[in-house]
Amino acid sequence: MSFSNLGLSDEIVRAVTARGYTDPTPIQIQAIPTILLGSDLLAGAQTGTGKTAGFTLPILQRLSAKRLEDLPSHPPIRSLILTPTRELAAQVEESVRDYGKHLNLTSMAIFGGVNINPQIRRLKSRVDILVATPGRLLDHVQQRTVDLSQVEILVLDEADRMLDMGFIRDIRRILTKLPKQRQNLLFSATFSDEIKALAQTILTRPVMIEVAPRQANADLIAQKVYRVARDRKPELLTHLIKQHNWFQVLVFTRTKHGADRLSKQLTQGGIPALAIHGNKSQLVRTRTLAKFKDGTLQVLVATDIAARGIDINELPQVVNFDLPDVPEDYVHRIGRTGRAGSAGEALSLVCVDEYKLLADIEKRMKRSLPQEEVAGFEPDPNAKPEPIQRRSPRSQPQREMISGRSASGNGRRR
Template sequence: MTFKELNIIEPILRALEEKEYITPTPIQQQAILPALNNRDILGLAQTGTGKTAAFSLPIIQQLYLNKESGKKREIRALILTPTRELAIQINDCLNEYTQYTGIRHCVIFGGVKQNAQVNELKAGIDILVATPGRLLDLMNQRIISLNSVRHFVLDEADRMLDMGFIHDIKRLLPKLPKEKQTLFFSATMPSAIASLSRSILRNPLKVEVTPTSSVIDTIEQYIYFVEKQEKKDLLINVLKKDKKQSVLVFSRTKHGADKIARILCKAGIGSEAIHGNKSQNARQRALSNFKSRKTRVLIATDIAARGIDVDQLELVINYDLPDVPETYVHRIGRTGRAGNNGTALTFCSKEENAMLKDIQKLTGKNLVVSDFSL
């Protein structure tokens, strides 16, 4: 199936073909046509499955076909996302998709001065990408009105819950028109998110891409059984022995991420940490350095990692095992994208054995035990 067969119109097709986006991913194949027909969507898909295009392309097409010349631009589509990094990434995708449509969009998020964002909003936009805090702030200042919104996307709903944004979302929902299309995406479906989805979706079509099937086949997965206090030495040795160019290391805590970065830098391995306590500028700088391969190793917490989209990332290391088994799949899914091979290494201490069992139960696959020794 091609995007043309999904009835995507010529200006969008032209932009997609320039970027060599020819074949839709499974989530796009399932979601685009129903969304073009104004159907509400409940999408279960992790980052990296192509869901940004799955919700963006139908919205852009509908806005393009329903343009009213001479009328002041108002926000007709709102895309709400939990992190600044992910908001910027979505906005970058919109730059590509809207290239020949005349549709205008902008992104707003906290942690930076609002002036430049306000100027873009006042110039008139069709699509707004936003994080909850900055959106509520600008609404309270009467800079933003959502009265004309016809398409509402709630992306990464489970992360909204993790980050404590559910109350903000519940404050926003009454500000949106009742008559609108809602596209709701989440990688996992805890009870609070399931309840929220039922309250805002009308007769939704459920589309699902099972994360285990999308990553397991293309990623080599290895487990290292190691005492907790020996993990740092193992990490240094692995990174010195394995010369892969780009390595993403996951830490369970912000403090742990900073500590790992200090240990690696002391060992002469170029690294930076990225997490929620870093300033927006520091996070963007670290991410930019990693993407340009100026920094070889990036240490991230799970929340900060949503929005890290690096071409040909070769290696992911789970320094700490995640509390939630689905998070393991999200982590290793950063590598092995677009048909490329990838490698994932997991360091497991005795205290983490129960977490390992949950991961292997979810994926239906026993991790290969590495014989690497210190």
């Protein structure tokens, strides 16, 4: 099976080939023909399965099939792609540009954390495909700087995460601005009751596909647990990175403060490291992520939310400096490595406080994870577990700040 066999134009296939892709993934094989037929789609697919190309390629094909002379003098926004975070919006829009570079179509991404005025000016010109976070998009709607009345194709990407972050009201408000007659594509890593309920309100007789369950991908990743004393985690991580000469290491922490503290400790230990999280400005986050992607930054320390949109081929190591509170987040974290068939390794530094979290993860994975200890960093067998510092409750203002909306809800950016 080749991309040309899926009904894509030579221009699109040429752009895909230039990216180094020759064979479509399972999600692409199923999703692309369905979308080209104009059907609504409910797709279960995690990041790393090729889902972004699974919807961007057929969208580009469908929009380019309509000749320019058939369009009005001021072409409308024809496809809207909603994503939960700024990084993911930028990543998706970059894919749209890359895959559509030989087509006469335009795209842009809008998200919070940056000045809204350049976005307003850009929206006055032609934008065929708009990629947006819900918060900033609603700001444009309120200011009447964006017209969604002629959207032909709507995509909800990582819908489960958008619901988890509290965007359901924003999504419903956006839906009221769209034409009733449109194609709807919903992508989600899980099919929870909430996702099914959302799908029923949006999709019309959808085709349902589910490819590469998270568990299946996770089983292909080499996983290991290092039992360690709670106060020796930074030193152990430094030791492992230097001993194995690791580069492009993505490290997850539970809190924003923990990410900042760990990046400073690693840097002081001679390992270049930077942190990204919701409190960082968008400019800082973009620059930091760019350094990590091009290999000039050795270690990126991130919280779960900030890591959305980190899409790096052949990312070799993912490290759980802190275990996540939710087992599903562990599976998503380690899914950042071992993508598209490449080798990957996921390591977890676990102290006595996290043994219960580890047990929950192993129950979710339906397997025991191999464990070992490194001489000099062993945990005290007599140590008692202490309460874990949890993330702040996900109140609505906090969720809005993650997407770029201010806590006051008035649409201004901090």
